[in-house]
Amino acid sequence: MNNNPLRSKNLDTEHWTIYFLPLIAVIIAFLVLTVFIIAMGGYPATIYRLLWISSFASLRDFGEVLTSTTPIIFTGLAFALAFRAGLINAGAEGQYFIAYITAAYLGIALTGLPATLLIPIIIIISMLCAGLYGCLAGIFKVFLGVQEILTTFFLNWIGLYSIIHVINNVLSSSGEAGATPIIIESARLWQWLPGSRANSGLIIAILAALLIYFVLEKTSFGYKLKIIGFNHKTAEYTGINISLYIIIIMFISGALAGVAGAIQVMGVEFRAFEPAGLFGFGFAGIAAALLCRNNPLAIIITAFFLGVLNRGFTLIESMTDIPQEVTIIFQGVIILFMASEYGIKNLLKNNKDISMEEGRRD
């Protein structure tokens, strides 16, 4: 009943601030960031000027921003797709690692194929491996009842230490420590902006966003996926095999995160480096997805925004005392805000009731 006060609070009509919540989240995140910059002895004006310069001063810088945008688009899509089905994939990073090492291996192992064949093969096999890694969490959920948010999160660490082992002991290059040999020429993506590492991976990312949008809005698969996300009882009533869908969706989500890893090897680094820890692509993806309420097309924009910050603060770290990790604080504030959207709605709703009553008495 709509106006039954004993049931859950009526959130049916939106308060205007809800539409601007992402904007408010960004503003508050910037405020928090500023406080941290001051606390660490930096001058906010200088830092923000550096942030601008490092991203937009030259084509080369802009290309670097695009390079750091690409993986966030993919991890964002991975999170958004699962989220629409009511699943939380907190393990995009782990799935990324699996594809990262797979692509690095295939890039040296598969020789004698033309680039037009080799590149799709490497991407697809990396996606498969990352997808299988992702659907592990789905399988655990369906058969053992373990929350996917926990399994995906912990699989990040298993992924991280597995690839560190592989890079150092199995695929180590003869000359350098902590890196695999460089992949062959025909396995590399096209770097189209001279002087930067911007590559054709960005085009794949934009196509992927369009594809996911299409799947969610126009196909019966997307329709069923959303039914599962909104109401399990209705999904059952509709005759959807929920368990199967959960495993498939976790597979696709993992595969999406995997493309990011493959592109990092094939378009940016041309080899796999031993990671010092989690890169934070998974976390950035969550922030990018939540900031646009899991809209696959808008993720391109939010990922670009976070890409600017990532690129900027990597450079700022080398010039000042401000560590790169402040971007994680920024993303954290955004996630906190967008994840509490429901509670904020509720708060606004109550105030609105009262203010309306007051308005009427005047």
Add this chain to the structure above:
Amino acid sequence: MAKVKNLYKLEMKGISKRFDKNKACSNIDFQLIPGEIHAILGENEAGKTTFASILYGLCPTEDGEIYIQSKKVNISTPKEALKHGIGLVPQEPFLISSINVLENIILGSEPLNKYLLNMKKAHTLIEEISQQYKLQIDLQAKIEELSKLGKIKAEICRALFRNIDILILDEPFLTLTPLETEELLKLLKKIREENKSIILTSCKPSEVLKIASRITVFKEGQVVGTVTSQTTENELKNLMGITSQELTMEKQEKKTEEIMLEINSLVVNDHQNRPKIKDLSLQVMRGEILGIAGPEKHGQEELVDAILNPQRALKGTIKLLNSSEKKFFLEKVALIPEVDNNTGWVREFPLAQNMIIRTQLKEPFVSMGLLKKIAIKNYTKNALDDFGITAETSRFAYELSPSIKQLVLTARTAASHVELIIFFNTTRGISSWAKTSIQNYILQEKNSGKGILLILDDLQELISLSDRIAILFHGQIEKIISAKRFTQEKLEELLINTEKNATPKNRGGIRDEQQST
């Protein structure tokens, strides 16, 4: 003259409350005499629950004034309401299922032993109250083991423990069996004898006449009038604005021998794997309405689940027109559940996308894995038009009022070509015009030769619509009777006897015997 003022235990003046654009209550005046049972009667959505919540501080309003024994009070939280001696038994009891009955009752004013919880003292105190009012509550029981009456009793006990003077009950009789209703009536009388006042809301004139000394009638959020119990049922109906709408459809007596649905020795467990349906067999003929009567939660949900998806059956067979293929069931069986049950409904979807759930998820609305949005939109428009619903197809499902929601679901079922329709308390809690419209639809589908399974807790409605009525009790069919020569009283009596025979020791008691085994 000062004495006249003191006459009222509680007085409310000019109470108003609105939700968004809808006015739920407007300018309500209400007086409560000490020691009376005062019923608030009105149709669904007339503002009864809102009124009760305002009084209990659940949805505070700035308009209007509340006086308790002529003293003006401000009630904006339940805590304040309790302080002023007002307790509420809500329609859906507010009990926490992870703790037991005793812990629920003392929650919020736990007896302490300095700083620690004193369970022993709590137990004695509650036991005393229980003895005084003859509540017969098992204090150690889990909440899920309680019947509906048990939950109401626990809520009442909680209120009594808080030492209230005014007890509000919101639709207490709604899903009770006849025997439970009798017991609750007795309990309420006992509470009144202890010089406490009772306010209860209801939508049934016949019920309130049994117990109330005065009746205030609500209509569309306003008070129509207050009458004493010397009134008649028809007079009350007039005040409520129920014009006794006759069903336009006639029940045709069609004798067909074709079996629509056949269930043989069915066994189904619930999601916690507890046995719920035990060796159940029944048949629904083509063109027949089979009613199902029985206490709540005696396997109704599981029976419906199994008919919707035969794979839920652990043992036994379910056949629709001699087929047990899952795909056939998906296309040919539809459910219209009660308002608050969102099975088969996605609140966050626009209406158009809600129309193709289950039965229509196929050509021409889905082809080659793509949704055909234009076809879906036109189909929705036609289906709604056929039912006289003017809502836009792009409106979100959550925007609909309960009555319209039920009509949209009915329109959806009417447009799909199903063979068997399950109505599960479809008409509960909606306004009478929507109810009539749905009842007409049920008869229309029967006459056109479909099979209908009707699960209803309103016995009168059940008898007037059904051809046969099966009594479902502890997951088994106790008896199947012909509805033709049956009256509501006879059916009530039958239900009471079934219940008495099944639980001789703990009659109407708090523990559901089946679950404790």
